[in-house]
Amino acid sequence: HQEFDFTDHSHRRYNPLTDSWILVSPHRAKRPWLGQKETVAKSTVPEYDEKCFLCPGNARVTGGSNPDYKSTYIFQNDFAAVKTDQPTLPAHMDFKDPLKNKLFKVESVRGNCFVICFSPKHNVTIPQMKHDELVNVVGAWQQLYNNLSKEAREDGKPFKYVQIFENKGTAMGCSNLHPHGQAWCLESIPSEVSQELKSFKKYETENHCDLLGDYVKLELQEKTRIVVENDSFLCVVPYWAVWPFETMIVSKKKIASVAQFNEKEKDDLASIMKTLTVKYDNLFECSFPYSMGLHQAPLNAVGEELENSWFHMHFYPPLLRSATVRKFLVGFELLGEPQRDLTAEQAADRLRALDGEVHYTEKL
């Protein structure tokens, strides 16, 4: 009678944040890879690129030009996915046809989109930036969150939630190497966030505790999925991770949003992001692609919505085995359920063991 071995036998794990399951097939990492390989970005990128739309002083696609900025720089996206000035639909669109009313549910969405340049330098990325520069990035997120809250409150702007994120690397659809993130601010709460808020609320109702509070407690006790931690934040490969080296940075005590960060927390977030991303780059000695973003309280949240929010960040990096071999979430994953080829604990072991201080390029 064979024992169940989590590092070898297939199992499904439950993600309590999104109320979904993922299939873990740890033995599968052994198969050979004959498919597409990613190209590795060349390392000879200049500090200033005259053709870049984001470099200081340069002309922008839609006219005008960037100021000669020295730190972070936030501007409105020239190709915003949502706009403030568009007509709206009635809250419950009436198509007159009862079948359509049932099957064609639709809502109008207004909002605004921003680009956040992390640095004037074209050729750096978060793991290569200085601590103070990263504190400025966190500060820029805080400032943006506060400004949008104020515009919604005082000027009646249709802003309910701001999704702050970064797509890094061409494999993650990033169309410009210049270090930057985005912020899409909508009058509706995006599905992923609203699903998390629903799960938080359910957990609180059932257990009179915070889901992420309990989860932090458990991870600090187990230790097997911890990548790095400091006074304010914990970084783990979540028990239910989908992407091979997916991580979550979560505040140790309840903080609803960046708006509530004190100086120490800004400092600590900057430092844990730096350590994590240095480890990421050191893993396959390449500029590690990912999409990452902040999950936090909706703008001007009060009551339950504010009470249930718990600041955290998700990092979704696609690479699986090397700088060129990624995990594809395709056929089975899209039609059936997400599947991964190594356990969360195996991924955490590897990330934990890596140097999180010295970037591999500094060692060459």
Add this chain to the structure above:
Amino acid sequence: HQEFDFTDHSHRRYNPLTDSWILVSPHRAKRPWLGQKETVAKSTVPEYDEKCFLCPGNARVTGGSNPDYKSTYIFQNDFAAVKTDQPTLPAHMDFKDPLKNKLFKVESVRGNCFVICFSPKHNVTIPQMKHDELVNVVGAWQQLYNNLSKEAREDGKPFKYVQIFENKGTAMGCSNLHPHGQAWCLESIPSEVSQELKSFKKYETENHCDLLGDYVKLELQEKTRIVVENDSFLCVVPYWAVWPFETMIVSKKKIASVAQFNEKEKDDLASIMKTLTVKYDNLFECSFPYSMGLHQAPLNAVGEELENSWFHMHFYPPLLRSATVRKFLVGFELLGEPQRDLTAEQAADRLRALDGEVHYTEKL
């Protein structure tokens, strides 16, 4: 006072199958693309490749060799994500720690995985295959579904659902050009399917009608999202499509699974798949990548599970603007909610207008 224009103003549409929302930003198709470009597969692939693991007669990775097959050929995946012979976990895993029991939900998963070669020829794809050959592919799916049902029923194999799918093209993680699909058979119903079954059941309870039956009625009446139809099947860009040229093939009357297909239905599915994929290839004059798969009744389903199932196929193709420019579902999509850059109706218009009979390579 401006009217709301669905082809220009941002809105969210609801997907009643998966109970989720997607953001539509139709004006966004206008932004310039400076990011990653896909490579176009070379067209000089030979009919037989001696290095291919799937070609007739060739040696396989794990030893043994393929028979000299002439039509379709099904074999067990050499790197199966699930296996029949592994230990199991108790239905409710007891970690002893109450916190863990709440937050670390886990299930063991047994099953089996198969590869289905569509043709002995290394250099063809579905749109380039003859009608009779495609009828054989549908026949192979039917046979596999029936065999797995029987093995579960008679030999107590841990098979509850078989997810049949195809990853086509390197952009969709396909590691071998040889035309083939896969079938992953699990003892659990994968999340996407179980979510659909939940939605079907809810709709039936509330409306005493089938969700997809009503949807087919509506699409036949509206016509704006139809790509092609025949006696048995309808192909539409669903109202709630996420991928730019996503389509759904759905049976016009209720059919629970391929097991119930008669000869006419096998014929009609082969023919609508061929027309759709010829249109796909003709859209950007390239071998159009996609992941596609069948959604149908669980194996040996009875009662509600059988009653609520309605055969359909999803096609998820990544290309957006050309053979080399794809849509990336990344930062906002992963952290917030799926977003698309053209409406379902705009995509359907383009696909409908294309030639669905003559493949572009035959016209050169």
